[in-house]
Amino acid sequence: MSQVTDQLPDTEKDEEEDRTEEVAERPGLFRWRVRYPRTARGVTVGTTVLAGVLVLCALVLPNRVERLTFDAFFRIPAEGVLIAGLLLSVPARARRIIAVVTGVLLGLLSVLKFLDMGFYQVLARPFDLVLDWILLDDAAEFVRETYGRTSEILAVIGVVLLVVLVVAATTLATVRVTNLMTRHRPVAARTTLILGTAWITCVTLGVQFTDVPLASKINADYVNKRVDQVQAGLKDGEIFRKQAAVDAFAKTPPDQLLTGLRGKDVLFTFIESYGRVAIDDPAMAEQTDSVLTEGTERLEKAGFAARSGWLKSPVTGAGSWLAHSTFLSGLWIKNQQRYRSLTTSDRATLNSYFRKTGAWDTVGIVPGVRRAWPEGKFFALDRIYDSEHLGYHGPYFSWTPVPDQFSLEAFERLEHGKKDRDPIMAEIILASSHNPWSPIARMIDWEDLGDGSVFHQIKEEGTDPKEVWKDSEKVRAEYANAIEYSLRSLVEYMERYGDEDTVLVFLGDHQPVPTVTQGSRSRDVPISIVAKDPKVLERVEDWGWTEGLKPAEDAPEWPMNTFRDRFMTAYGPDGGR
Structure with missing residues (x-):
C-alpha cells in the first residue's frame, strides 16, 4: 500500500490512509481491498467505467430493435447534461435523492423501451401504457402453447428478474457516477459545461454521425409522446361511444334485412x-x-x-x-x-x-x-x-x-x-x-x-x-x-x-x-x-x-x-x- 500512497499528494495520502484503515477494520469481504490494492483499484475504476457506460446507454437507448446500432449510442444526451448540472448544484442530501430517483426513472424508461421493442417486433407499434397490459397475459399463453408450461414459467421469471435487474443496475450506476462527479467537482463542472456547449452547437449546425444527429433529446421526446399517448387513450373511450351510437341499420325492420341472401348458408371465414x-x-x-x-x-x-x-x-x-x-x-x-x-x-x-x-x-x-x-x-x-x-x-x-x-x-x-x-x-x-x-x-x-x-x-x-x-x-x-x-x-x-x-x-x-x-x-x-x-x-x-x-x-x-x-x-x- 505504501507504494500506492507515496505517489499521491500529502492530503490525498492522508485520505487514502484513512480509507485504508477504515476498510481494514471491516470484516470479511472488504479486507481483500487491503491485501490486493492494485486489483481493488482496477475493480473500482472498471466498475465506475461500466456505471458510466450503463448510464449513457440508458440515456440514448432507442425503443426499436433495428435502431440498436453503434451510431445510435454515439450521441450527446441533453437529459444527461441537464441532470449532471443539477446534481453538481444541489446540496449533498438532495443530490443523493435526485441520483436515486434519476436511476430508477432511467431503469423504468429502459424497461418500457424493451417492451416497445417486443411490441414493434410483433405488432409493429409501441406498447400502450393504458391499454396493453392485458396483452402480457396473452404473450405468456402463447409461450406456453408454443414451447410448453416450463418455458412459460421460466420466461415469466426471467422477465421479472430482468426488470428488477435493469432498475437496480441503472440506480446503482447513477449513484456511482454521481459520487465520482462529487469527488471531482471541478473536472465534472468543466466537462458538463463543454458537453452542454457542444450539444447546443451540434443542434445549431445540424451535426450528424452517419445519419443520426449527434445532439440527442431522445428521452424528452419519448416521454412527451408517451404522455400524448396516455391522454389519447383516456379520451378514446368517449370518442368510441359516440361512434358506436351511429348505426344505419338499427331501425331497419327484420323483414328488410339481408333479403338478397335469404335461403343461403353464409360462411364468414x-x-x-x-x-x-x-x-x-x-x-x-x-x-x-x-x-x-x-x-x-x-x-x-x-x-x-x-x-x-x-x-x-x-x-x-x-x-x-x-x-x-x-x-x-x-x-x-x-x-x-x-x-x-x-x-x-x-x-x-x-x-x-x-x-x-x-x-x-x-x-x-x-x-x-x-x-x-x-x-x-x-x-x-x-x-x-x-x-x-x-x-x-x-x-x-x-x-x-x-x-x-x-x-x-x-x-x-x-x-x-x-x-x-x-x-x-x-x-x-x-x-x-x-x-x-x-x-x-x-x-x-x-x-x-x-x-x-x-x-x-x-x-x-x-x-x-x-x-x-x-x-x-x-x-x-x-x-x-x-x-x-x-x-x-x-x-x-x-x-x-x-x-x-x-x-x-x-x-x-x-x-x-x-x-x-x-x-x-x-x-x-x-x-x-x-x-x-x-x-x-x-x-x-x-x-x-x-x-x-x-x-x-x-x-x-x-x-x-x-x-x-x-x-x-x-x-x-x-x-x-
Whole structure:
C-alpha cells in the first residue's frame, strides 16, 4: 500500500490512509481491498467505467430493435447534461435523492423501451401504457402453447428478474457516477459545461454521425409522446361511444334485412395472419399465386365464381379478435379498451342482424377458444363450437389447437351437413396459419380425418419452431406454407360440400409479424366472396373487385370497418342501387 500512497499528494495520502484503515477494520469481504490494492483499484475504476457506460446507454437507448446500432449510442444526451448540472448544484442530501430517483426513472424508461421493442417486433407499434397490459397475459399463453408450461414459467421469471435487474443496475450506476462527479467537482463542472456547449452547437449546425444527429433529446421526446399517448387513450373511450351510437341499420325492420341472401348458408371465414404480404412479397408471391390460381380454377369447375378485394385491418402482427370485431361490428376496434366497450354494449353485428331476421341459425366454429368465452353471447351466436367441442383428439400444432381441415370437416358434420335444417350463418376461424407456423398440418384425404388422431404422425414429421425461428427466411417460408394449407383446406371444403345455397366470405384478419413482412407498413388483407348462384355476385358487381380468389394490386382497398354496412346494403331490398 505504501507504494500506492507515496505517489499521491500529502492530503490525498492522508485520505487514502484513512480509507485504508477504515476498510481494514471491516470484516470479511472488504479486507481483500487491503491485501490486493492494485486489483481493488482496477475493480473500482472498471466498475465506475461500466456505471458510466450503463448510464449513457440508458440515456440514448432507442425503443426499436433495428435502431440498436453503434451510431445510435454515439450521441450527446441533453437529459444527461441537464441532470449532471443539477446534481453538481444541489446540496449533498438532495443530490443523493435526485441520483436515486434519476436511476430508477432511467431503469423504468429502459424497461418500457424493451417492451416497445417486443411490441414493434410483433405488432409493429409501441406498447400502450393504458391499454396493453392485458396483452402480457396473452404473450405468456402463447409461450406456453408454443414451447410448453416450463418455458412459460421460466420466461415469466426471467422477465421479472430482468426488470428488477435493469432498475437496480441503472440506480446503482447513477449513484456511482454521481459520487465520482462529487469527488471531482471541478473536472465534472468543466466537462458538463463543454458537453452542454457542444450539444447546443451540434443542434445549431445540424451535426450528424452517419445519419443520426449527434445532439440527442431522445428521452424528452419519448416521454412527451408517451404522455400524448396516455391522454389519447383516456379520451378514446368517449370518442368510441359516440361512434358506436351511429348505426344505419338499427331501425331497419327484420323483414328488410339481408333479403338478397335469404335461403343461403353464409360462411364468414377468417384465415389467421393471411395478409397482403403473402400475395405481394416476391419470396412468397409465386407459391401463393399458384394456390389461388389453382383454387380459382377448381372452384370454377365445381360451378363457383369469386370476387376479391382488399380490406385494411386495424391491427398487424396479432390481435385477431380486434380485427374480427371490426369486421363484424362496423366499428374501428383498434385496442382492447374499444373491444371491451363493444362487447359490453348493445351494438349490432353482422351476426346479430342475421339472427334478427329469424331466417338463419347463427353458429361459431372457434377452435382457438380454449376457455370460457363470454363475448360469444355478444356476437349473437346460437351455438359455439370451441376446441373442446369439435370432436378433435389429435395434437396441438404449436399454438393451433385444431388443424383447419378438421375444423371445416367438423363444421360439416355438426351443422352444415345436417338434413332438414334452417339456413346457417357461420363465423369460422381457421387457426392453422397462426404464428409460429411450425409445425404445420398438411392436407390428407377427407375420409381419413376420423377423430384427428392421424395428425399425431403428421406433427412428428413437421418442423421444430425453436429451429425455424433461428432463421427469418425459414420463418417466412413456413408462413407461406401455412397460408397455402389454410387456403387449400377452404377450397377443397367448397368443392366437396358447397352447393347452390353456399356463400363463402373469407378474409385474412391481419398481416403477420414484422419478421415476415420485413418492415412493410401495409395493413391490407385479402377478402373474397365465393358463390355458385350468379345472383349473389351480381349484387357486388359495382364494388370493382377482381374476378377469382386473388385480388389485383389495384383492386379497391376499404377500411375493414366499412365492410359491414356495404355488405348489408348490397344484400338489402335495393341490392345496393
